[in-house]
Amino acid sequence: MKLKKWLALGLTAVAVVTLAACGQSKTSSEKVSKDNWEKYTETKEVTIGFDNTFVPMGYEDKSGNNVGFDIDLANAVFAEYGIKVKWQSINWDMKETELNNGTIDLIWNGYSMTDERVKKVSFTNPYMVNKQVLVTKKSSNISSVAGMKDKKLGAQAGSSGYDTFTSNPKILKDIVADGDATQYETFSQALIDLDADRIDGLLIDRVYANYYLKQENKLSDYNIIDAGYESESFSVGARKADKTLVKKINEGFKKLYKEGKFQEISNKWFGEDVATSDVKS
CATH class of the missing domain: 3.40.190.10 (Periplasmic binding protein-like II)
Structure with missing residues (x-):
């Protein structure tokens, strides 16, 4: 009897959850x-x-x-x-x-x-x-896109910069190390790695680069290079x-x-x- 009771309760719970899920799905779908x-x-x-x-x-x-x-x-x-x-x-x-x-x-x-x-x-x-720019440390002596040959590049995952990078391979993708960029969840994480020399350059929005480096009083320590892509x-x-x-x-x-x-x-x-x-x- 106890087994039947628990089975019945279980089936009822499943039905409730299913109905609730259907209701949520319908609401979301309508929205x-x-x-x-x-x-x-x-x-x-x-x-x-x-x-x-x-x-x-x-x-x-x-x-x-x-x-x-x-x-x-x-x-x-x-x-x-x-x-x-x-x-x-x-x-x-x-x-x-x-x-x-x-x-x-x-x-x-x-x-x-x-x-x-x-x-x-x-x-x-x-x-x-906005424009995509390449940011490098002045101490790296990388002052142009060509200087990124066989170097490690960083970019934000899901960003327009990374999309542009992959769809215009002749500019950077074909010359950087491994033919790809290390992807970061945020630009903040990427800039930390750039500062620590874990990457050699970062593809980033110009507005972010200018503002961040100015606020951190590091503008004079970095190159901000036009990456050569069309404006966005x-x-x-x-x-x-x-x-x-x-x-x-x-x-x-x-x-x-x-x-x-x-x-x-x-x-x-x-x-x-x-x-x-x-x-x-």
């Missing part, structure tokens, strides 16, 4: 397959995924606060609609998966628009231009179904620029106006 603007305005909340080490775009400071250009810009855009941003730290290598699973609603953190990413997500208009456009990534959300962000950019708020945020972090023509028009 990612529909335009959710009405929901965002009702709940007055939107969840943005970001790499909390990507200075100066979006990162966690020493006090545990989320700060950065993208943090200020996103908060300002959604304040226009009475919506609060919930910032969710994510593994950058999993960003599109997190977005399309419904864990986050946007990817907003120095997110470059690429042909490959356009297949997976919907992008807003570009709001800033920073944009915001949304699910394909969230068409209204993309439209509202684009409108928010223009409104903030017209009012001077965009320039104020830009000058705070970069000392100049970094807005693209899409934002200014």
